[in-house]
Amino acid sequence: MPTLTPEELTAIKLSLRVAAVATLFALPFGVAIALVLARTRFYGRALLNALVLLPLVLPPVVTGYVLLVLFGKQGPIGRWLYDSFGIVLAFRWTGAALACAIMGFPLLVRAIQLAIEAVDTRLEQAASTLGASRSWVFLTVTLPLIAPGIIAGAILCFARAMGEFGATITFVSNIPGETQTLPTLIYTLTQVPGGDAGAFRLTLISLAISLGAILAAEGIAQAVGRRVRGQ
Template sequence: MDWLYFTEAETAALLLSIKVALWCTVISLIPGVATGWLLARKDFPGKPLLDSLVHLPLVLPPVVPGYLLLVLLGSQGIIGQWLQQQFGISLAFNWKGAVIASALMAFPLMVRAVRLAIMQIDARLETAASTLGASKLRVFLSITLPLAAPGILTGLILAFSRSLGEFGATITFVGNIEGETRTLPLAIYTYTQVPGGDAQAMKLVVLSVLLALAALFISDALERRAARHLASSSHD
């Protein structure tokens, strides 16, 4: 088998996986940073509940979030039916739904990385800036956000990598439709279910491993670069 040759179906699965993963990181960025900051810096009633809900997808079987998405956002779901009737938006059984499913499963990793990064920032720096007259927004944008940049980058890469490997919630919510929702994990599953598909499955497994390793390598490189930049800025 020529390992450098990809069929049209394999190429479509690869490109769709990258597309879904990129959109997943984009829509996770602002909510992830906001939630991570909230859990790291604020105490409020219900904080343990919010923390538990955010991290719930990490411990649930992936088909459970997928089924809940289908119930809520499916064509007959409470929210999905309203979106379809009012705006003509359909999320079930298309790539947009795959993005939602991947983002839901990757969101806890994004929040966890941001939260840990912000908790490591000396809160006295933020307090000092506030006492000097800086608004809360300016403190966040000029101090908190730059110092938490390595953690945010790590969270984005983790979300991207998690999205590339998402299977259970995706297949439950949007199915396994070639060219529409069949990402790399679903393509691998499909090839393992057909006679003679082991070679194609192994090729995609190797590709998935290489993509994950590349994402982790880039994450480490960006984190180190951001840390060096912050260290040099603090000495200036």
């Protein structure tokens, strides 16, 4: 395989950075929402679940446009962030991380929710009867049991973030060195004469990263599951 160009290396590094930040940002919210959906029944639960899954069914361009309207420098949230903290998300790599976090959020929540629903609540009740507080029960009983789901969800979110294109290019554009990720560079190369070789090379790299992430999610989740069960 020919040596990667500096532009390609920059796009790969930026994609990894964006995907990692997106996953870390989404993870605590994903655990909290998954707990609410799995353990509580309340008016509006169906709506919350629909909102969580919405990025899966909306065209990514629509998601990106909504982000641009809300988080753009003249948008209601974007203006407040800029005036209060000097934070700008539109047309910045941090905005790409936000878009990727939203697009990967449904996969993250779903994996964790399924793990929580599979937990035997009698184990938690036993810990509670021994005097453990709710937070301590969660940390010592629930969290280890749902760890495989959390890990699998996080890696799937990372893989989804690595492949995000529509929402990212709509919200933060395709600026080399700033917001040009692996998918957007592949798109750029397909639009220029002689760029097919580079696009094919980066496609193989993208496939390898995504496949590796999925295999890692399966392997780590199984290993953690065996350890939790004491096998």
